[in-house]
Amino acid sequence: MTQPKSQCAACKHFRSAFSVTPPRETSFCSAFPDGIPDRVYANGVDHRQPVEGDHGVRWESNGDEFPEYALTA
Numbered sequence: 001m002t003q004p005k006s007q008c009a010a011c012k013h014f015r016s017a018f019s020v021t022p023p024r025e026t027s028f029c030s031a032f033p034d035g036i037p038d039r040v041y042a043n044g045v046d047h048r049q050p051v052e053g054d055h056g057v058r059w060e061s062n063g064d065e066f067p068e069y070a071l072t073a
Contacts, residue, residue: 006041007070012062031057043070 008014013030017023026035031047031054040047047059048066059066 005067005069007043007047007059007067008036008041010062010064010067010070011047011059013057013060014062029057031055043072046070 008027008029011029014036015028017025017027024035027041028035031051032040037051037053039045040051045051047054050056050058
């Protein structure tokens with residue numbers, strides 16, 4: 001079974017765990033510099049809305065619209 005894509009992949013603040021040297025254990029972003037919470041990464045919440053602990057940083061387009069697949073999680 002394929003894991004659904006995360007809304008995070010379409011956000012300009014997203015950084016893969018492998019985008020830094022040395023690689024980190026989890027992906028991170030400006031909102032969650034210590035690691036993206038599972039409920040956000042797994043599309044359990046729409047991060048265009050406030051999420052506790054996001055430091056006021058919300059989902060912003062990396063050039064694409066908010067992904068429809070994130071709305072069906």
